[in-house]
C-alpha cells in the first residue's frame with residue numbers, strides 16, 4: 291500500500307503536542323501514513339523545532355494575507371498529492387472555497403464534547419473555562435470533519451474523560467489533552483480507510 295500523505299496546520303504559539311502524538315501513533319502502529327509538513331504562522335512557535343526534531347519538515351507561512359496562505363497551501367497539497375489535512379491547534383477558519391478545491395478530508399480536533407462548547411471564539415483554555423463554569427463532571431475531545439462552520443462538521447471520533455475532581459480550567463485542559471493524544475491518530479486512520 292502506498293503511504294498516505296498528511297499535512298498538519300497549526301497557528302499561534304502552537305506546542306505541537308497533537309502533531310507529535312499523531313506521528314507517534316502512526317509509527318507505533320506501523321501505519322502507512324506520513325506527515326509531510328506542519329504549517330505554522332508564528333516564527334517563535336515551539337512546534338517548528340519540535341517537528342523538525344521528529345523529522346517532520348515545518349513550513350512557515352504568514353496568515354496575514356489569508357487568501358495567499360490558502361493558495362500556497364493548496365499548491366503544496368496538489369504538488370505532494372496530500373490525502374488529508376489535520377488541524378491541530380489551528381484557530382483560523384479555512385474558506386469554503388479552499389475546502390471545495392482541496393476536496394479531500396480535513397479534520398480538526400476540538401478540546402470538548404461537541405456539539406457542546408464549540409463555535410466561534412471557543413478555543414484553547416476558553417473552552418475549559420466554559421466547561422468549568424457549567425459545572426460539568428465530564429468533558430472530552432472530539433475529532434470532526436471541517437466544513438464551512440466552526441466545529442460543526444461530522445464527528446469522526448469522540449472520547450469522554452471524568453473531570454469531576456477539577457477545580458481549574460488547567461486541570462481540565464490537562465486531562466482532555468491526554469484524550470486528544472489518544473484519539474487523533476486513530477481518527478486520521480479511520481478517515482483515510484473510509485475513503486478507500
Ligand code: GAR
Nearest residue numbers: 305306307308379399400401413414
Ligand atoms: C489542543 O488542545 C486543541 O484541541 C486546541 O488547541 C490545542 C493545541 O495543542 N484546539 C482548539 O481549541 C481548536 N478550536 P497542541 O499545539 O499541543 O496540539
